[in-house]
Amino acid sequence: MDEGTGRRIPELMAPAGSPEALHAAVAAGADAVYLSGKRFGARRYAPNFDREEMAGIISYCHERDISVYVTINTLIADSEMEDAIGDALHLYRCGVDAIIIQDIGLFALLHRFVPGLALHASTQMTVHSVEGIRAVYVLGARRVVLAREMTLPEITTAGEVARELGVGLEVFVHGALCYSYSGQCLLSSLIGGRSGNRGACAQPCRKPYELVFWSEDAFGRPERMRRAGRGPSYLLSPRDLCTYPRIEEIAAAPVDALKIEGRMRSPEYVSAVVSVYRRALDAAAAGRFAPSKDAMRLLLEAFNREFTGGYLLDARKGTVMGTDFAANRGLLVGHVEKMGPSAKTAVVRLTGMHTPAAGDGMVITAMPDRSDAVGVVLRRDPEVKGGMVELPVHQRVQAGAAVYLTSGKEIAALHQQILHEPLRAPLPLSLHLKFAGATPVLSGKVRTRRGEVSYELASAIPMEPARTQPVPEEKLRELIGRTGDVPYRIEDFAIDYPGGLFSPIGVINAFRRSFFEGLGHTIAAQYLPDPEEADAAERRIEDYLRRRTIAPPPPFGEAPAVSVWAATLEGVRAAVDGGCTRVCFEPSCARNGDAGGADTPAAGSERMAASLTA
Structure with missing residues (x-):
């Protein structure tokens, strides 16, 4: 919610198919990430995360006040159920915010034996009606990822029922669309x-x-x-879903999370798309959102199969399918006017969406399916005159052929910029440095979405009476107040310093680092379940598995x-x-x-x- 206008803004959820994509999502301003383990995710061929990585990733995100949702969103065979339950229990102990599930049997077992674990109904469960929401609520769902075939008016109506039940709703706002209802396609x-x-x-x-x-x-x-x-x-x-121009309208609907598809996409894609939607939602919260031509250009350049508002916005008007081409279309930058004088260049009239530059990769094509595509790679910046430019070609191209940018340096440059200058707002922190005799004691309070967290640390090495030059208070404020790459912004810093003390700068810096490390662990610990309840859940599961019988596997040979x-x-x-x-x-x-x-x-x-x- 924007503190100035009081407008409620849904959570922005980003894909994280790899560690690099996860860091891109965090830096670009995601409120939450969704990811998968190595076995039971719907994107098996993404890098994904093993158990050890998962524990570190969950802690890393929680220290930054970012929610983590892990997908176990495939159908689970009898022979796999024990492993799937084991993965879920491990995630529960790690403090995962929720697990996104497709398999109805796994859903029922986890709700029964691990009641403290939040469960979300995956879009693979094909929930597309009020009745479907009620059904998964009975199963124990705290949130439903709605089918992408629902329209915004249908979602608005469903949202009224969901709120009465206490069930959150999540919708996709950008990325690839499936031809069939998700979870129902056997092709x-x-x-x-x-x-x-x-x-x-x-x-x-x-x-x-x-x-x-x-x-x-x-x-x-x-x-x-x-x-x-x-x-x-x-x-x-199908074309790719893009709701950016109308994101303010969607954000006003009764939904809790806006989801970006793309766990198979690159970190550069994640940076570009998440940053566009982050800025758009922040502007909508402040009451000043207006679609930007530059933002649309970034989305098109990142990846597109031509955009559609999908069933969500375009209802069923026939805009969803893109039957002429199924791969990345790139960004339309111009059309061929004629061949150049030497027949080794093509004269192109630019659209104004992009100025060709060294390093750009382009495709020139006159056919919808690009069967006649001619590739172009620019080795140097071409000269632009009157909106026209000559591009090198190795064969003749037709007048009127379209020119698309399929790879460029801008997306990569934006990715690096976001990593070094994150859009994610740091957490507000209040500090108080006091002394117990000569021992510095640093306490802090930080505001998170789960409430205020307090932490205090006394230095393991006391300061000493200064023999010549004591450390002045201003120097202590500077050294302790260096936040560097930690996710905090110091709002106020009170110091009660008796003066006349000395300590090596390295010792003071180490004390500061220890404090921030401990503060991060304290924030992450909020998400961890009670150890006794986790142990009890594990005993219930072990007892169930001992009594469980399954059909024998099919014979070999x-x-x-x-x-x-x-x-x-x-x-x-x-x-x-x-x-x-x-x-x-x-x-x-x-x-x-x-x-x-x-x-x-x-x-x-x-x-x-x-x-x-x-």
């Missing part, structure tokens, strides 16, 4: 054996497909198959099943005749229509499907 598992519900989605929705039509013969078999269009396109690929791919009915028949029990039938079709020559289907007489383009 990756079906096509490649990599299940999205096991953290291994291969993103088949980002592959090119072609739409085909066919008729059926008297036996219901497909015939007269042909393409519906002129070539493959990315029929299942069985002959592997053979699947055959076939493109024709003759191929299917041959596979079956050969003893195959599983056939993947992907019908082929003529490039230019069937023998009848028609490229469009007869109304009511044909079927339609999409097939993956090889």
Whole structure:
């Protein structure tokens, strides 16, 4: 909440798929981070964190008043349940703020045996209605990550019910969208054996497909198959969600957290996106938010598949899908006017969004799917005249072709700047230095979101009566008041100094460092559970696991099943005749229509499907 205006602002939650991304999120101003262990997260191929790293990361964030949510958001097999419960209990002892869960069985067990552990319902649980919120509330959910298919009016209505129940709501505001409801898609598992519900989605929705039509013969078999269009396109690929221009409207909704997707993204991406939303939310809290062209440029340059307001803002107006291209589009910087005099350069009219500079990587393309893309890397700053610039090319490009910036130095430079000059506001600290005889005693009070924390430390090495030059009070204030890279801002500093004492500067500096270290540990300790309750929870779990029975694992040594791919009915028949029990039938079709020559289907007489383009 902004102290000046009293406006309530939701928590800004950032992705942390690696230690580097986590530090970027903290520096860029995130209120919370979400991350995963090595086994049970929905982003298995991110670096993620092991148990030892997790304990340190949780403490690091809590010392900075940042919440930590850990995902165990895959479906858990019977044989894995003990390990998943063990991971959750370890996180509980580390003081994690909450665990984000998909598996309903794990959810029920943790709520039953570890009641002090906060549980959040993952978006993988597909909660998209008031009834869904009520259902996970009964399970013990303290917060629900809503399905990305919900609109803002629907969320507003659901928020009224959620508040009555005491359940928080969390919504995605930026990043990749799934083609299906999260948690309900089996396409990756079906096509490649990599299940999205096991953290291994291969993103088949980002592959090119072609739409085909066919008729059926008297036996219901497909015939007269042909393409519906002129070539493959990315029929299942959604655009990326971006709500920045309307973030003030979303922040005013009854939601507790605004979430940025991207645990597979780079630290530079995290810095750029989190910093844009941090500044936007701070401006909204102060009542002065206005969308910025520079901020949108940063978001586009960081990564985009073309932006959409998603179901959240655009309702169901057909803006979600981006079927012409499925990878990073980059930032549109201009269009080709003509080839240069030497035929080795292209004259480009700039849009004004970016001025090309040395180190930029660009793509020139006239085709929506970029099948004609020509890459450009600038070795030096080009000369710009009248909004025009000549770019080096190794082949001819079409007039009117679009020029996109796909990599540049600005995002990397911003990342380094944020790491050295964090946007995260330091915690306000009040200090009092007093003396017990000649021994310095430093006490401090710091305000966190959980309340005020106090800490006091007496120096292990007393000062001594000065023989020649005592340490003046101003010098003590300077040495003790050096905050350096600790996350505090000294608001007031009282000193009761008798004077006439001496101590080496190194000893005073070591005393200051010990104080700040102890203060950080004291802040982090607020989040830790009562040791007796943690021990009791562990005993309850151990007792349950001793009595638990599970089905035996499938036997090994069985002959592997053979699947055959076939493109024709003759191929299917041959596979079956050969003893195959599983056939993947992907019908082929003529490039230019069937023998009848028609490229469009007869109304009511044909079927339609999409097939993956090889």
